[in-house]
Amino acid sequence: MPNVFGESFLDLIGFVLLLPLAGAVVNGLCGKRLNTSVVGYIGCATIGLAFLISVLVFIDLLRLSPEHRLFEKEFFTWIGSGTFTAIAGLQVDPLSTVMILVVTGVGFLIHVYSIGYMHGDEGYYRYFTYLNLFTFSMLLLVLANNFLLMFIGWEGVGLCSYLLIGYWFEKKSASSAGKKAFIVNRVGDFGFILAILLIFVTFNTVDFTEVFHSTPEHLTTGSVVATAITLLLFLGATGKSAQIPLYTWLPDAMEGPTPVSALIHAATMVTAGVYMVVRCNVLFVMSPFSLTVVAVIGGATALFAATIGLVQNDIKRVLAYSTVSQIGYMFLACGVGGFITAVFHLMTHAFFKALLFLGSGSVIHALGGEQDMRKMGGLRKKLPTTYKTFLIGTLAIAGIPPFAGFFSKDEILLEAYTKGNLIFWGLGAFAALLTAFYMFRLLFMTFHGKSRMDKDVEAHVHESPRNMLIPLIVLALLSAVGGFLGLPAASAINSFLAPVVGGGGHIGGVDGGQAHHVSQNLMFSMMGLSTGIAVVGIALAYLMYIKKPELPTQIAGMFKLIYKILLNKYYVDEIYDATIVNPTIKSSFFLWRWIDVKVIDGFVNGVARLVELNSEALRLFQTGFVRNYALSMLFGGIVIIICALFLL
Amino acid sequence: MTIPLTWYLILSGSLFTIGAVGVLVRRNALVILMSIELMLNAVNLAFVTFSRQHESMDGQIFVFFIMTVAAAEAAVGLAIVVALFKNKSTINVDDINIMKW
Amino acid sequence: MLESLLFVVMGTIMIVCAGGVVFQKNPIYSAIFLIQTMVSLAVLYVLLHAQFIAVVQVMVYAGAVMVLFVFVIMLLNIDKIEEEMGKDRLVYQKVTAIFFGLLLFAVIGIVTLKSVLQGTKGEYTPEKISEIGNTQLVGKLLFTDYIFPFEIASILLFAATIGALILAKKGLKE
Numbered sequence: 001m002p003n004v005f006g007e008s009f010l011d012l013i014g015f016v017l018l019l020p021l022a023g024a025v026v027n028g029l030c031g032k033r034l035n036t037s038v039v040g041y042i043g044c045a046t047i048g049l050a051f052l053i054s055v056l057v058f059i060d061l062l063r064l065s066p067e068h069r070l071f072e073k074e075f076f077t078w079i080g081s082g083t084f085t086a087i088a089g090l091q092v093d094p095l096s097t098v099m100i101l102v103v104t105g106v107g108f109l110i111h112v113y114s115i116g117y118m119h120g121d122e123g124y125y126r127y128f129t130y131l132n133l134f135t136f137s138m139l140l141l142v143l144a145n146n147f148l149l150m151f152i153g154w155e156g157v158g159l160c161s162y163l164l165i166g167y168w169f170e171k172k173s174a175s176s177a178g179k180k181a182f183i184v185n186r187v188g189d190f191g192f193i194l195a196i197l198l199i200f201v202t203f204n205t206v207d208f209t210e211v212f213h214s215t216p217e218h219l220t221t222g223s224v225v226a227t228a229i230t231l232l233l234f235l236g237a238t239g240k241s242a243q244i245p246l247y248t249w250l251p252d253a254m255e256g257p258t259p260v261s262a263l264i265h266a267a268t269m270v271t272a273g274v275y276m277v278v279r280c281n282v283l284f285v286m287s288p289f290s291l292t293v294v295a296v297i298g299g300a301t302a303l304f305a306a307t308i309g310l311v312q313n314d315i316k317r318v319l320a321y322s323t324v325s326q327i328g329y330m331f332l333a334c335g336v337g338g339f340i341t342a343v344f345h346l347m348t349h350a351f352f353k354a355l356l357f358l359g360s361g362s363v364i365h366a367l368g369g370e371q372d373m374r375k376m377g378g379l380r381k382k383l384p385t386t387y388k389t390f391l392i393g394t395l396a397i398a399g400i401p402p403f404a405g406f407f408s409k410d411e412i413l414l415e416a417y418t419k420g421n422l423i424f425w426g427l428g429a430f431a432a433l434l435t436a437f438y439m440f441r442l443l444f445m446t447f448h449g450k451s452r453m454d455k456d457v458e459a460h461v462h463e464s465p466r467n468m469l470i471p472l473i474v475l476a477l478l479s480a481v482g483g484f485l486g487l488p489a490a491s492a493i494n495s496f497l498a499p500v501v502g503g504g505g506h507i508g509g510v511d512g513g514q515a516h517h518v519s520q521n522l523m524f525s526m527m528g529l530s531t532g533i534a535v536v537g538i539a540l541a542y543l544m545y546i547k548k549p550e551l552p553t554q555i556a557g558m559f560k561l562i563y564k565i566l567l568n569k570y571y572v573d574e575i576y577d578a579t580i581v582n583p584t585i586k587s588s589f590f591l592w593r594w595i596d597v598k599v600i601d602g603f604v605n606g607v608a609r610l611v612e613l614n615s616e617a618l619r620l621f622q623t624g625f626v627r628n629y630a631l632s633m634l635f636g637g638i639v640i641i642i643c644a645l646f647l648l
Numbered sequence: 649m650t651i652p653l654t655w656y657l658i659l660s661g662s663l664f665t666i667g668a669v670g671v672l673v674r675r676n677a678l679v680i681l682m683s684i685e686l687m688l689n690a691v692n693l694a695f696v697t698f699s700r701q702h703e704s705m706d707g708q709i710f711v712f713f714i715m716t717v718a719a720a721e722a723a724v725g726l727a728i729v730v731a732l733f734k735n736k737s738t739i740n741v742d743d744i745n746i747m748k749w
Numbered sequence: 750m751l752e753s754l755l756f757v758v759m760g761t762i763m764i765v766c767a768g769g770v771v772f773q774k775n776p777i778y779s780a781i782f783l784i785q786t787m788v789s790l791a792v793l794y795v796l797l798h799a800q801f802i803a804v805v806q807v808m809v810y811a812g813a814v815m816v817l818f819v820f821v822i823m824l825l826n827i828d829k830i831e832e833e834m835g836k837d838r839l840v841y842q843k844v845t846a847i848f849f850g851l852l853l854f855a856v857i858g859i860v861t862l863k864s865v866l867q868g869t870k871g872e873y874t875p876e877k878i879s880e881i882g883n884t885q886l887v888g889k890l891l892f893t894d895y896i897f898p899f900e901i902a903s904i905l906l907f908a909a910t911i912g913a914l915i916l917a918k919k920g921l922k923e
Contacts, residue, residue, distance in 0.1 A: 624748030626741045627842055630671050634849050641856045645863070651756045654861055656797065659760050661857035663767055663786075665850045670771035672846035675837065678776045678822060682783050685814070686767055689790055692802075700797045704871030705878075705886055709895055711802050712887065715809055716902040720909030722814045726821045727913035733825050742838055 009056040010071045013090050016053050016100060017139050019046040024132035031125025040115040043128035047111050047135055051104035058097050066499050069094055072145050072209070079148070086206055091145035095500040098343060098493075099142035099275055102350045106267045107135050109471035113358050114259040116468035117365060127167060127257070134160035138268050142275060147196045147206040150276070154192065154240065157269045158185045164264060165256040177252040184249040188239015192276075195232035202229070212282040219286045230283050230290035233276065234297075241273030241327045243301045248573055250324055254316040258361030261316060266323050266357050267350035274330040274346050281339045281501050295335020295420060299427035302328030304570075306434035310441070311556075311566045314371050315360045318442050322397065323353055325431060329412050332428055338415035340497045344485070345408035347493075351482050352396035352405055355475035359390035362464045362472065363446060367457055373442065378451040382461045385469050387447050389476035394443045396479040398436035399534040401527070407483030410530045414523065429533055436537025444545040656697040664690035677732070677739040681725045688718045752796055759796075763789040780818050787811040798875050801884040 023046030031039050061069050074089035111131060118127050137156025144150035158181075166178025196206060202218050202225055203211045219226040237243070242250035253265050264270070277284060277294065284291055302325045309321035326349050333342040364371055366383055380387045396403035399410065409432060416424040451458060463469070485493045544551045556563040565571065667690060670683030692711045699707025733739050766789065769782035787810045794803035837843070878886060891899050 622748060624745030625839060626744065627672055627675070627839060627846075631842070631845060631849065634668055634672065634853065638849065638853055638856055641860065645856070645860060651753055651796070655756070655760075656793070657861040658858060659763070659793075661854055661861060662764055664857065665854040666764070666767040666771055668853060669846050669850035672849070673843050674771065676776055678818065679770070679779050682770055682776075682779055682818065685783065685810075686770060686786065689787060689810070692806075693790060693793065696794055696797050696799045696802060699799065700875075702868055702871050703874050705873050705890055706871075708799050708802050708883075708887060709890055711799075712805065712891070713898060713902055715805060716906060719809060719814055720905050722817055723909050723913040724916070726817055727916035730821060730825065731916045739825070 008071075009053070009060040010092055011073065012053050013057055013071070013073055013092055013143065014075070016050045016057070016104070017090070017136060017143065019050045019053075020132045020136040020139065022046060024129050024136060027125050027132060028129040031129060034125065036119075036124045037115075039125045039128050043132055044108065044111040044115065046132060047104055047108045050135070050139070051101075051108045054097070054100045054104045057092060058101060061092060061094065061097055066495070069499055070209070074145070083204060084200065086146055086148040088149060089145040090143040091208060092143070093500055094497050095275070095278060095343065096142045098347060098497065100139055102347055103135065103138050103142065103268050106350050106354050106475070107138075107263055109474055110259050110263040110267070110354060110358065113262075113361070113468050113471040114257075116465045117259050117361055118257060119465075123167065127164075130160050130163045130167070131260070131263070134164065134264060134269070138272070141272055145208055147199060147208070147211075150279075151189075151192065151196060154236075154272065154276075155189065157264070157272060158182065158189065158240070161185075161253070161264050161269055164260040165253045167256055167260065171255070174255040177249075177255040181249040181253050184246050185239045188236045188246055188273075191232045191234075191239070192236025195229050195236060198225070198229050198232065208279070215282050215286060219283070221286050222288060223286070226283065226286040227289050230280070230287045231293065233280055233283070234290060234294055237273030237277050237331075238297065239273075240276075241270050241331070242324050243273070243297055243328060243331060244304060247301065247305065247324050248576060251317050251320040251569070254314070254320050258316065258357060258364060261320070262354045262357030262361065265320065266353040270323060270327055271330070271346045271350065274327060274334065274342055277331070277334045278339045278343055278501070281334075284334070285337070291335050291337065293335070294331050295416075295424055298328045298331025298333075298335050299416075299424050299431075300328070301325065302332060302431040303427050303434070304328075306431045306438065307566055308569050309438040310434060311563060313373050315363065315373050315376070315442065315446065316357075316371055318373075318438060319353070319356055319360060322356075322435065322439065325435060326353065326397070329409065329428065329431070332420075332424060333412045333415055336415050336420035336424060338412065338419065339501045340494055341408065341411045341415050343497060344493050345412055347485075348396070348404035348408040348479070348482050351475055352393045352403075352479040355389060355393040355472060355479050356397065358468070358472055358475065359386050359393060360446075362386040362468055363390075365464055365468070366461050367453065368460060370453075370457060373445040375452055375454065375457075376446045377449045377453070378447070379461070380447040383447075383463050385463060386472065389469075389472040390443065390447070392476040392479055394439045396483075398439050398538060399432055399530055400538075401531060402480075402483065404479045404481070404483035406531070406534075410527055413530055414526050417526065418522075429530070432530060433533050433537045436534040437541045440538045440541035441545055444541060448546055449549065653697050653701050657694060660690045660693040660697065663687075663693065675740050675742055677729050677741050677744075678726075680741065681722065681729070684725075685718065685722065688714060755792065756796060759789045759792045763793070776822050777819065780815060780822060783818070784811050784815050787815070798878060799883065801887045 023042050027034075027039055027042055034042075061071070071092040072089055073092075074087050076088050077085060078088040079086040111128075114127065114131065118124055121127065134157060137153045137160055139153070141150055141153030141157060144153055162178045162182040165181050166175045169175045169178070199211060200206055203214060205211060205214075239246045250265060250270065254261055256265070284294070305321045305324035305328060309318050309325065312318045312321060326345070330342040330345050330349070333339070333345060363376065363379060363383065363386060366379070366386075367376065370376070392403065396405040399406045401407075409428075413425055413428045413432070416428050453461070544555075568574070664687050667683045667686030670686060671680050674680055674683065692714055695707040695711045695714070697707075699705065699711075729739055732744065736743065738744075763786050766782045766786040770779045770786060773779045773782060787806060791803040791806040791811070794800070794806060873886070
């Protein structure tokens with residue numbers, strides 16, 4: 001569709017990818033020699049431009065009629081082998097558009113924030129290189145038009161996540177956290193790649209459009225293949241999106257710089273699993289069993305992570321568990337068939353969780369690197385802007401109307417109730433209560449009450465520079481009003497995303513016109529109920545951390561065992577260590593000490609020794625006298641002539 | 649009466665043999681180089697004989713190229729002998745065994 | 750008749766001189782014998798109707814290459830060096846070498862007498878060659894059919910010049 005410039009902005013989609021990549025290349029190759037501010041500008045400008053193009057693409061897409069909102073741009077045939085072809089192409093549809101807007105928009109703000117946060121760091125250019133590379137990979141992930149290209153982006157974000165978690169690699173904990181994230185993700189990626197292979201075997205193509213259009217021909221509802229494909233895909237999603245049982249890497253990933261936590265481990269990368277499930281909703285719909293698994297895992301994770309979050313003292317770790325919990329919500333929504341709601345929550349979550357992470361980064365920055373909430377308190381006066389924005393973020397995540405989190409979370413609970421059952425709703429509702437509680441615990445411990453800071457730290461507390469505060473304010477605005485996109489009455493996001501899940505059949509249909517199916521009464525009573533739940537959580541937190549600060553210790557003393565289990569995160573890390581990690585290490589030691597050193601090396605060394613012995617003997621022929629060699633040559637020549645004489 | 653061309657070949661063979669024996673028995677690098685020249689000349693003679701026998705010019709052209717190679721070989725060989733003599737003060741090939749392990 | 754006489758005389762001189770090259774103690778004598786060998790060879794080339802090759806033999810071999818040899822011998826002043834080398838450490842080398850030499854000669858003789866002079870004849874009969882002129886023919890072939898090898902040969906000579914230069918220069922450092 002031509003516009004004022006004569007051609008469609010959709011054609012510019014390649015630049016959305018190209019710009020961050022160019023930024024990464026320039027910063028990566030010349031960053032060391034460039035001025036640090038130039039490095040920062042390059043990093044931000046590329047993402048900013050990519051965001052502008054994304055907006056233009058979005059506008060152009062809006063001008064199309066809903067059924068035609070699918071634009072594919074194919075660049076070249078990437079792999080062609082027999083019947084297998086993978087085309088390097090991009091796909092613009094409502095879902096990927098929402099994702100690129102979130103990735104570039106939130107990404108841009110976080111880049112700007114990083115300029116201030118990372119100021120004076122030695123590896124400044126390295127940081128921006130990784131960050132740009134991450135943005136590129138993430139955009140590739142969401143824009144790819146086939147599974148294989150998506151997998152490249154998928155691995156790319158994994159790599160960048162590893163690099164950025166271990167960004168301060170001289171710190172042992174950071175580098176091992178990076179490794180942990182990488183290895184745990186491998187498990188999920190293994191599932192994903194198996195799913196891709198299975199899809200190719202079943203559909204004979206990996207192209208999204210072709211796969212989804214031919215799904216009814218190749219798969220029957222509830223068939224084993226459909227279940228296998230979707231469960232393997234979901235295994236990939238649990239790895240990337242930190243769900244049970246592969247969530248353990250995310251809390252450790254907080255070793256990375258805080259903006260990285262905000263961008264990768266809250267707003268974008270960890271939601272890639274949700275994106276992938278939503279993208280493949282057509283496949284998931286074919287397998288009710290898989291959907292149930294998704295919902296159960298999602299709900300369980302939401303609750304599980306929330307309980308751990310109750311007792312953590314590290315400000316970033318609380319947020320990490322909250323992220324795990326919120327992504328659990330998204331999967332819960334997916335599992336009951338509310339794919340659009342999941343994307344809606346993904347978007348609002350990106351806003352308020354990025355805001356919370358950046359806010360906590362601002363606090364950490366102000367306190368000179370202190371992350372323990374027990375050594376904070378009373379920061380409200382000293383960091384007024386940070387406090388205000390953080391409060392908005394906390395209200396949003398707790399689900400207080402009219403902030404963003406309220407609408408999306410309420411919708412998830414509604415979906416869980418109407419399409420799922422009471423158990424799913426109960427899981428979600430209880431997790432919501434806990435969320436409200438631990439988030440306000442975080443807020444109260446950090447900003448309210450008496451200061452528990454060290455004296456010399458307290459003296460240096462200062463509000464962050466402007467380039468860190470502006471992203472906070474923008475994100476706070478988005479967190480405040482972002483929810484209205486999904487207002488049941490208007491439901492802009494529902495109708496926008498409907499074509500993406502519409503192809504799937506019945507559930508998509510229900511989703512698109514959901515407002516009509518649910519009675520107004522139920523809707524409003526649900527809203528009231530979830531608001532009530534949130535208020536109860538907040539009140540509890542207020543009671544325990546403002547009114548009677550001695551209460552938490554008393555309660556912890558009463559439920560010693562539970563408290564200890566929660567504080568140690570259910571000992572999951574220890575269980576994994578005992579059941580998987582240590583046996584692996586031990587068997588590796590066995591393989592190393594016996595198989596490798598003794599058998600393989602022994603064989604290789606034995607061969608070498610044999611050659612050496614023979615050479616010792618043969619060496620005697622090498623007298624070092626040229627004339628001896630010449631004699632041998634002559635002898636050989638004569639022999640050849642004699643042979644020729646007799647043979648010819 | 650013309651000479652049978654076989655005689656030329658026998659002559660070439662004896663010349664080649666003398667050259668080969670020279671390479672084997674002498675220790676003076678210069679004389680060895682000269683013996684190699686003898687062998688090359690023997691080959692040239694054989695080529696010219698064949699050229700005559702087969703009534704073709706290819707043999708003579710080949711001789712021309714062999715001469716080129718021989719000239720190049722002599723130049724490089726002599727340069728090596730000179731360099732060797734400057735370094736080790738000897739041109740006895742039996743003393744040139746530093747490549748031996 | 751004259752041809753046969755020339756062949757016998759020149760062949761004898763050549764073999765004797767070649768023996769002189771190998772068995773003379775003094776390298777300068779070896780060199781002079783080698784020159785004589787080459788000149789005799791040039792006469793044989795003339796007998797074989799290869800006048801151009803004969804002239805080149807005298808000019809390039811007996812002239813340029815041998816001058817190089819003599820020059821190096823003079824430069825290094827090694828006319829007596831063989832005696833200073835002392836006793837031959839390879840005791841059986843001489844006997845073995847001569848034995849192998851005889852064997853080689855025998856084999857070459859057998860091959861020659863048995864099978865070599867066969868094959869089809871080409872277009873350049875002696876009459877035709879003398880009609881066009883040997884030199885003109887060689888020149889024409891070199892610059893037409895053999896132009897590529899000819900150019901390669903020039904590169905070879907160039908490389909050899911540079912190689913010799915660098916080798917000799919290195920030696921001067923000491």
